[in-house]
Structures are given as structure tokens and as C-alpha cells.
Amino acid sequence: MELIEAIILAVLAASTPLLIAATGELVTERSGVLNLGVEGMMIVGAACGFAGAWFTGSVFIGALFGIVAGMLMSLVFALMALGLAVNQVATGLALTILGIGLSGLIGAGFVGERITPAVHLYIPGLTDIPLIGRVLFGEDGFVYFSIALIVGVWWFLYRTRAGLILRACGDNHVSAHALGYPVLRIRTFAVMFGGACAGLAGAYLPLAYTPFFIPGMTAGRGWIALALVVFASWRPGRLVVGAYLFGAVTILQLHAQGWGVGIPSQFMSALPYLATVIVLVLLSRARTGGSTAPAALGTVFVPDR
Amino acid sequence: MLDPTSNGLHSGEPPLLQTLGLTKRYGDFLANDAIDIDVWPRQIHALLGENGAGKSTLVKAIYGLIQPSAGEIRWQGERIVLSGPSEARRRGIGMVFQHFSLFDNLTVAENVALGLDGTESFKDMSARLEQVSKTYGLPLDPRREVWQLSVGERQRIEIVRALMQDPKFLILDEPTAVLTPQEADQLFIVLERLKAEDRAILYISHKLEEVKRLCDTATILRGGRKVETCNPRLETAASLARMMVGGEIKEVKAPAGRKTTVPRLVVNDLSLPPGEAHGVRLEHISFELKGGEILGIAGVAGNGQDELFAALSGERLSKDPGTVVIEGIAAGHLSITQRRKLGAAFVPEERLGHGTAPRMKLSENALLTGHAASGMVHHGFIDTAATLKTVDRATETFDVRKAKRDPEAASLSGGNLQKFIVGREILRNPAVLVVSQPTWGVDAGAAAVIRQALLDLATAGAAVLVTSQDLDELAEIADRIAVMFHGRLSAPLATSDATREKLGLLMGGSSLEPREAAHAVGA
Numbered sequence: 001m002e003l004i005e006a007i008i009l010a011v012l013a014a015s016t017p018l019l020i021a022a023t024g025e026l027v028t029e030r031s032g033v034l035n036l037g038v039e040g041m042m043i044v045g046a047a048c049g050f051a052g053a054w055f056t057g058s059v060f061i062g063a064l065f066g067i068v069a070g071m072l073m074s075l076v077f078a079l080m081a082l083g084l085a086v087n088q089v090a091t092g093l094a095l096t097i098l099g100i101g102l103s104g105l106i107g108a109g110f111v112g113e114r115i116t117p118a119v120h121l122y123i124p125g126l127t128d129i130p131l132i133g134r135v136l137f138g139e140d141g142f143v144y145f146s147i148a149l150i151v152g153v154w155w156f157l158y159r160t161r162a163g164l165i166l167r168a169c170g171d172n173h174v175s176a177h178a179l180g181y182p183v184l185r186i187r188t189f190a191v192m193f194g195g196a197c198a199g200l201a202g203a204y205l206p207l208a209y210t211p212f213f214i215p216g217m218t219a220g221r222g223w224i225a226l227a228l229v230v231f232a233s234w235r236p237g238r239l240v241v242g243a244y245l246f247g248a249v250t251i252l253q254l255h256a257q258g259w260g261v262g263i264p265s266q267f268m269s270a271l272p273y274l275a276t277v278i279v280l281v282l283l284s285r286a287r288t289g290g291s292t293a294p295a296a297l298g299t300v301f302v303p304d305r
Numbered sequence: 306m307l308d309p310t311s312n313g314l315h316s317g318e319p320p321l322l323q324t325l326g327l328t329k330r331y332g333d334f335l336a337n338d339a340i341d342i343d344v345w346p347r348q349i350h351a352l353l354g355e356n357g358a359g360k361s362t363l364v365k366a367i368y369g370l371i372q373p374s375a376g377e378i379r380w381q382g383e384r385i386v387l388s389g390p391s392e393a394r395r396r397g398i399g400m401v402f403q404h405f406s407l408f409d410n411l412t413v414a415e416n417v418a419l420g421l422d423g424t425e426s427f428k429d430m431s432a433r434l435e436q437v438s439k440t441y442g443l444p445l446d447p448r449r450e451v452w453q454l455s456v457g458e459r460q461r462i463e464i465v466r467a468l469m470q471d472p473k474f475l476i477l478d479e480p481t482a483v484l485t486p487q488e489a490d491q492l493f494i495v496l497e498r499l500k501a502e503d504r505a506i507l508y509i510s511h512k513l514e515e516v517k518r519l520c521d522t523a524t525i526l527r528g529g530r531k532v533e534t535c536n537p538r539l540e541t542a543a544s545l546a547r548m549m550v551g552g553e554i555k556e557v558k559a560p561a562g563r564k565t566t567v568p569r570l571v572v573n574d575l576s577l578p579p580g581e582a583h584g585v586r587l588e589h590i591s592f593e594l595k596g597g598e599i600l601g602i603a604g605v606a607g608n609g610q611d612e613l614f615a616a617l618s619g620e621r622l623s624k625d626p627g628t629v630v631i632e633g634i635a636a637g638h639l640s641i642t643q644r645r646k647l648g649a650a651f652v653p654e655e656r657l658g659h660g661t662a663p664r665m666k667l668s669e670n671a672l673l674t675g676h677a678a679s680g681m682v683h684h685g686f687i688d689t690a691a692t693l694k695t696v697d698r699a700t701e702t703f704d705v706r707k708a709k710r711d712p713e714a715a716s717l718s719g720g721n722l723q724k725f726i727v728g729r730e731i732l733r734n735p736a737v738l739v740v741s742q743p744t745w746g747v748d749a750g751a752a753a754v755i756r757q758a759l760l761d762l763a764t765a766g767a768a769v770l771v772t773s774q775d776l777d778e779l780a781e782i783a784d785r786i787a788v789m790f791h792g793r794l795s796a797p798l799a800t801s802d803a804t805r806e807k808l809g810l811l812m813g814g815s816s817l818e819p820r821e822a823a824h825a826v827g828a
Binding site: 161164165167168171172174175176177178179180181294295 | 369370389390391394402404405406407408409410411415418419420423
């Protein structure tokens with residue numbers, strides 16, 4: 001029993017940064033922009049988030065630092081890929097390289113420092129329920145926020161006019177422009193939202209996952225978040241399932257090593273990507289028409305005026 | 306009856322919409338040069354001109370999509386400056402786009418909602434959508450996604466969307482270009498009704514007969530300038546065309562003494578599954594094309610013409626070699642290059658990106674299709690002189706106008722590039738030429754040159770297959786016309802027998818034989 005509870009708690013903790021970062025990227029991609037710089041924005045968010053919490057002693061302010069840092073990184077991307085219409089793939093990769101270097105610079109002084117990590121909810125009685133108590137009522141704020149975030153994004157995309165306009169920009173930017181929607185402005189907001197989420201997801205790592213900062217601590221989670229968006233075929237509901245599934249694989253990999261299961265850990269690390277490839281194949285086979293990806297994804301748009 | 310076009314009969318009332326000296330400059334290029342037009346209520350006003358004459362620029366300015374560089378727009382006598390399309394819509398200006406401004410992966414209702422200003426709830430909007438589409442006889446299912454719909458249905462969405470704003474002034478940019486004749490007739494009924502409701506319509510079209518039938522006034526643009534405003538009913542199609550082109554258009558003449566010879570291209574029961582998500586399945590296509598003959602394939606775009614072209618050119622291979630026979634040799638399994646070596650040549654619909662590599666020079670583009678069969682490569686090395694000679698010959702023979710000897714493909718105008726591409730293939734003396742939309746988006750002068758070249762090639766003994774949406778073009782050059790619908794090809798009709806009505810029925814999927822039609826209804 002205790003072991004199962006521990007595993008579920010670990011899975012939730014491992015999944016949360018994936019869910020937050022992928023939620024942001026989902027909104028970005030739904031607007032038609034492919035930002036491959038998630039890993040870079042996350043790692044800068046991690047460094048700045050830790051720095052913020054270290055200086056102020058507040059996890060909340062640390063998280064805000066992470067959000068702002070991710071947003072600033074995404075603005076660099078927006079300036080290049082939207083403002084100057086540079087190739088989005090190249091810009092996104094450059095952003096990741098920039099982020100890794102920048103986070104090393106920012107975080108250099110903080111290696112080895114510790115902070116007090118995010119507190120977990122405690123409701124007497126409820127949290128003490130065996131097995132589900134701590135899972136449902138004993139998480140840190142990030143976990144609850146990540147769920148509220150994806151529900152909010154679902155509601156925004158499918159129940160609001162602004163969400164419809166954002167999806168329209170991702171489907172056909174020429175039409176959206178012809179109808180008078182400011183495509184580039186909408187995409188800039190979507191990119192900034194993606195950056196804020198990536199920054200927050202990065203900050204989660206030193207603020208809640210481990211209470212210290214080490215360079216490169218995102219360890220490829222940004223790439224998994226990118227794969228996750230494809231895995232979820234750009235739909236919020238599937239994104240939640242995918243995030244917990246991918247989180248579970250990460251935890252499983254650790255336990256498998258502990259139990260001495262003879263599967264190489266490298267194979268387990270590759271599982272999320274393998275799953276994404278399989279989902280892509282299944283999607284393309286099952287498709288009867290229409291496209292699952294936003295049709296304008298990754299294409300450059302320059303309005304004529 | 307008062308004719309709204311004759312001047313002085315508007316009893317002091319200002320025009321609904323007026324442009325005064327409207328000018329739009331892109332760098333050194335004047336897309337619109339001081340254009341004045343007046344449009345009154347209860348008027349269908351045609352805007353005529355060749356590609357590049359400035360029609361689209363003008364309507365974009367009126368719809369607020371671009372800002373004019375100089376001049377002004379007056380709305381009900383008052384000067385207005387539009388901040389964007391939503392302001393234009395608020396004032397009562399609606400637009401139906403040529404390349405539909407629809408979102409394939411969204412539903413009909415969502416598409417309509419995006420064209421409105423979002424002041425009513427989605428539910429109210431859906432109800433009103435149903436009501437408007439019923440009132441005007443434009444049936445639509447609001448829940449379906451656009452990619453599932455036919456071209457005609459897509460246009461209905463655009464029109465209903467525009468009508469839901471209750472516009473006083475509606476712009477239609479080449480609305481009939483993709484419609485069957487019957488669908489076009491239905492559209493005209495709607496337009497007449499809108500006119501009777503005191504609305505004004507600005508109607509862009511290339512189809513002069515249609516303009517004569519429908520429009521009260523025509524403004525003709527050429528090279529960004531207004532050349533004339535006239536009553537199209539008092540003009541002939543030829544006189545309108547002269548005003549558009551600014552000179553006589555060379556008449557295309559079928560050379561006498563054309564003889565049909567042996568079958569050079571035979572297609573036997575060709576079926577192919579769709580190659581991509583929105584593709585069409587080809588079903589049991591058979592025809593025989595002899596030397597000296599031109600077969601026209603008509604049909605609304607997206608009914609399998611692209612797939613047929615790909616199957617003939619070898620871009621998609623068939624499992625059964627016997628489905629495509631070129632010069633008596635089963636070629637269904639052969640690659641593009643192998644088919645070219647058999648004497649076939651291909652001109653795809655899309656000039657830039659499919660017919661040519663846009664950023665490569667003309668000589669390099671000539672090499673790309675001619676390397677296997679035209680002696681431009683020796684022992685694996687390119688004979689640059691030979692490639693340049695091909696460019697020169699195509700340039701001279703087909704009057705290709707370009708800034709230098711060997712420019713990039715993308716720098717040529719549409720008409721000149723098309724002349725080059727057709728010329729490049731014809732100069733190889735093909736036994737079989739498969740050409741798709743040879744004069745799409747090409748000015749009238751270049752179109753005449755290309756059509757003449759196709760006729761001359763057939764006279765010289767080649768078999769020519771022309772796919773076109775322009776029925777007048779097919780009537781002019783083809784000996785027989787077949788129609789594609791949903792991936793099937795009808796039996797060819799002799800051109801003399803192929804009336805617009807018959808072709809229109811086939812294009813809409815009806816059968817010409819009453820017995821079969823009864824079957825189809827019963828099924």
C-alpha cells in the first residue's frame with residue numbers, strides 16, 4: 001500500500017512539469033507556431049525561479065520569476081520567428097541552445113545552495129485518508145495549478161470566441177488575416193503563454209521537485225513536452241492522459257532499475273518518444289480526412305499591407 | 306425602366322460607394338492608379354480586367370484589408386477611412402473571397418462565427434445561420450467540418466456568412482470560377498434577389514458572357530488604371546475583351562488537315578486509392594487518345610484531376626503496368642523519367658513549385674525535365690550551352706518576355722512562365738502531352754499563344770490531353786470532352802455535341818441517360 005501511494009505521488013510530481021510545459025506548447029502550436037525552444041525556456045525558468053526563491057525566500061515569487069523568465073525567452077522567439085519571419089524550427093533550436101547557456105550563467109552562483117521547497121497541502125482528516133489522502137489532498141500548489149491550467153485551456157479553446165480565433169489562426173492564417181484578425185499579434189500572445197508555462201514548468205523543478213539547482217536539470221523534459229503535444233494530437237484531454245503516462249514511464253524506469261528488471265534504462269528513457277511515433281502512425285492510419293495537426297503549424301506568415 | 310447606369314438619373318442621391326483617385330503603390334509599382342468608381346444601390350457592377358490589372362487590390366482597399374496610398378473612399382457620400390475589415394463589415398460592406406477564406410478543420414458554424422463580430426451568442430448565431438440559409442435557398446449543415454464539403458457548399462458558407470451581416474454592399478471575387486454552370490445559375494438567382502433588396506454588388510469575373518447577362522454596369526481596369534465604364538449589355542464579349550487587353554486578341558485557329566493516327570496514350574481501367582488526406586480515389590478510368598487528337602477533361606476542381614495527372618505523369622505509380630500505355634508500351638509502373646523517354650511530356654497545373662523550381666534559373670529548369678531525353682547531359686555532365694539553347698528556343702518560339710537571358714523562374718510573370726513551361730515541353734517534340742490547366746491565371750494574349758501551340762502540336766501528330774475548368778477553352782481546342790466527377794471519368798463527348806448543359810450535368814454528377822439517372826435516384 002505504502003509503495004503504491006509513493007509511486008503515485010512520484011508519478012504526479014514527475015508529470016506536473018511535463019503537463020505545464022506541454023499545455024503552453026499546445027496553445028502555441030494551436031495558433032500555428034512551432035516553438036522548439038521549450039527545453040531552453042524551461043531551463044532558464046528553472047535557474048531564474050531558483051534565484052527568485054533564494055533571494056526572497058518565497059516559492060511563490062520564485063515561480064513568478066520563472067514565469068517572467070520563460071516569457072522573456074519566448075519574446076526573443078516571437079521577435080525572430082514572427083516579427084522577422086525567420087524559420088521557426090531554426091529559431092526554436094537556437095532558443096534552446098541559448099537557454100542552456102544562459103541558465104548555466106545565471107545559475108552558476110546557486111549550485112549547491114538550498115531553499116525551502118514548496119509546501120504541500122494538509123487538510124486534517126482528508127489528507128490522512130490512506131492511499132488516496134495524500135494523492136488528492138496532499139500535493140503542492142503546482143500540481144493543483146497544472147490541472148486548473150489544462151481545464152482552463154480546454155475551456156478557452158473550445159468555449160470562448162478568443163479560443164476559436166486562436167484555432168482559426170492555426171488552421172489558416174491567410175483566411176484569418178483576410179477576415180481582419182491580427183494573426184501576428186494573436187500568435188505573439190500564444191507564444192508568450194507558451195513561454196510562461198515553460199518557465200513555470202522549469203521553475204517547478206528546483207522549487208518543488210528537488211530543493212536545489214543543478215545545471216541542465218530539465219534533462220530533456222522540454223523535448224518530452226514537445227513530443228507530448230504531438231502524442232495528444234493537439235487536444236487538451238489527451239494531453240493530460242499523455243502527461244501522466246509519460247511521467248509514469250519516467251518513474252517506472254527508476255523503479256525498474258531498483259528491482260533489477262533487465263530492461264536497459266536508456267530504452268525506458270526513449271519510451272515517450274517511441275510512444276509518440278506509434279501514436280503518429282496510428283493517427284495517420286485512423287484518419288479519414290481533415291488534419292489532426294493545426295494546418296498552418298510552423299509556416300511563416302507575412303501579412304501584406 | 307430606369308437604367309441605373311445611365312448618368313443623371315440618380316436624382317441627386319449620392320452613390321452608395323465611391324472611390325476617388327484611389328491609388329495603391331507597392332514600392333515603384335502602381336497596383337491602382339487613381340481609380341474612380343461609383344456604385345449605386347440596386348446595381349450589379351462588374352469589375353473587369355486581366356490578371357494584374359488591379360481588381361483585387363481595389364476591392365481589398367474597399368474592404369479595408371489594405372490602406373490606399375492616395376485617394377479616398379466615400380460611403381453614402383461621406384469620406385471614410387477603414388481601419389480594417391471588421392470596420393468595413395460594421396458599415397455594411399461584405400466580401401466573398403475568390404480563394405475562400407475558410408478554415409478546413411473548423412465547422413460551418415464556427416467559420417461563420419469567425420466572419421461576424423461576435424456580439425451575439427454562438428447559439429443565437431447558429432439559429433440565425435439556419436434562418437438565413439433557408440431564406441436564400443442556400444442549404445448548409447452548421448455542424449459539419451469544411452474539409453468534408455464540396456466547393457459549391459464552401460462558397461455557400463462564404464455567401465451566407467456575408468449575408469448574415471446584412472450588408473448593403475457585397476463584393477464577390479470571381480464567384481463562379483469553380484462552379485458548374487448549374488451552380489452558377491443558382492448563384493445568379495441569389496444575386497438578383499439581393500439586388501431587389503436594394504443592395505449593391507461589385508462583381509469580379511473573367512467570364513464575359515456571364516457579366517453581360519448579370520451586370521448593369523461594368524468598370525474595366527487595365528494595368529492598374531480605369532479604362533472605361535460601360536453598360537455590358539450594350540457591348541459584345543469581344544469588345545469587352547478588347548478593352549481589357551487594350552488590343553485585338555489573336556484568334557486561335559485549328560489548322561486544317563488534322564488527321565488522327567494510332568492510339569498513343571491509352572488508359573485501361575485505372576483505379577488508385579487517394580494519395581493524401583483530402584485526396585480523391587480514382588475509379589475505373591479508361592480512355593484512348595490517338596495521335597493528332599486533343600482530349601479535354603472538364604470538371605470542378607478537386608474531383609480527381611490532380612490524382613489523374615499524377616497517375617499519368619508517374620508521380621504515382623500503378624501496380625498494374627497495363628493501366629497506362631504510352632506509345633504501345635505498358636507504363637503504369639514506370640517512373641516519370643522512363644515515361645519521358647517513351648516520348649511523353651507533362652505540364653502540371655501549379656507553375657511554381659511543381660512545374661518549375663522557383664529559385665532556379667530557366668536553363669536549370671529546362672534541364673530538370675529534359676535531361677533524360679533531350680541531349681543536355683553527356684556522361685553525367687551538364688551541357689550548359691545546350692540548356693541555354695533550349696531556353697532561347699522556347700523564348701523565341703513562344704514569345705517569352707523576361708528581363709535577362711536566363712532569369713530565375715519565380716521572376717517571370719504567370720503568363721510568361723507558363724509559355725516557357727509549355728514551350729519547354731513542346732520543343733522536345735513529345736508524342737504525348739499531358740497538360741493541366743494550361744491557361745489558368747494567364748493573360749488573354751499568352752492564353753491564345755498557348756492554345757495555338759497545343760493545336761499545332763496535335764496537328765504535328767502528337768496526342769494531347771488537356772485538363773481545364775474553363776469550358777470555353779476546351780470547346781475551342783478539344784476534339785472530344787470528358788468530365789471528371791468524384792474520381793470517375795465520363796465517356797467523352799464530341800465537342801460539337803458537348804453543350805454547356807450536358808457538361809454541367811456531368812460536372813454535377815448527373816448522368817446524361819435518363820434510365821441511369823432514375824437508377825441513381827432509387828439507390
